[in-house]
């Protein structure tokens with residue numbers, strides 16, 4: 001039995017923050033941001049929007065595309081690094097918001113790789129025969145966890161949500177071929193949030209020291225991202241006795257255009273085969289891949305029979321790839 005994607009959807013908050021707007025906030029400029037990252041603008045959630053509310057909107061669109069009813073969803077997997085609260089799970093909040101009547105609900109945290117991890121879990125549920133339809137959401141409100149006085153990080157991120165429904169495939173030739181997932185906690189000090197968990201609960205001191213914001217060593221992360229994302233995609237392709245040129249479209253995590261160019265160069269895959277939309281949204285963490293997937297479908301960049309690759313790296317570090325015959 002194969003599992004496939006039966007629907008995808010996105011939600012982007014209305015408010016746009018351009019690079020020029022950031023020039024008024026930190027010592028940066030449009031040219032630096034554009035040439036070093038490829039980002040022109042990002043969207044910022046309103047005070048009424050949260051990670052789960054954006055996720056619910058994306059889920060509605062994915063459900064609509066799949067043609068399924070709410071009753072058909074048996075599990076909700078919600079990937080994020082900026083969940084509404086430590087608990088209850090954002091998946092529960094989406095269940096309540098959309099009134100999905102009979103479903104399991106679980107949050108996962110694999111930072112920017114969360115959506116690829118979510119797809120792998122959904123795939124396992126479906127191919128095992130346990131569930132027929134699983135809703136996977138990737139959403140992040142990065143504007144709430146970045147330090148708006150730190151030019152090294154605040155220019156890179158944005159808010160948004162994407163979702164996909166993973167369903168039993170009716171066509172034996174289409175569906176997920178496989179996944180390769182990796183994690184290495186020895187990189188834990190390259191991308192992290194210091195306080196707010198059980199290690200260092202919130203205190204006056206943690207707030208004063210700005211320890212509730214994301215911290216990143218961008219330079220090291222960059223180099224590791226290019227290497228790990230390339231390796232994991234190459235290994236998965238080989239494992240399935242396919243060649244890299246067989247891939248019709250790569251939907252990569254959208255952190256930095258130069259990271260994507262680095263992966264393309266390392267693997268000798270033409271850059272045209274990569275779907276890139278980070279110029280409009282920045283890095284929306286777990287949301288980048290489902291937003292990109294939705295837009296690639298809207299633009300008819302994915303056709304029946306295409307070999308689609310997903311690849312991501314995020315804090316932890318976690319990284320992984322997936323291959324899907326559309």
Ligand SMILES: CC(C)(COP(=O)(O)OP(=O)(O)OC[C@H]1O[C@@H](n2cnc3c(N)ncnc32)[C@H](O)[C@@H]1OP(=O)(O)O)[C@@H](O)C(=O)NCCC(=O)NCCS
Pocket residue numbers: 027028029032033036037112151152153155156216217218219220221222225255256259283313314315
């Ligand atoms: C953050 C990133 C864009 C920086 O690009 P870079 O080419 O590595 O640049 P460096 O870190 O070497 O910094 C170069 C200079 O630009 C400066 N700089 C950093 N941010 C800046 C900004 N927003 N505006 C202007 N200058 C900036 C640095 O202070 C540094 O100045 P110095 O040479 O005087 O010390 C890049 O490293 C990156 O994208 N990293 C990975 C991000 C990522 O993938 N994160 C999430 C993973 S899921």
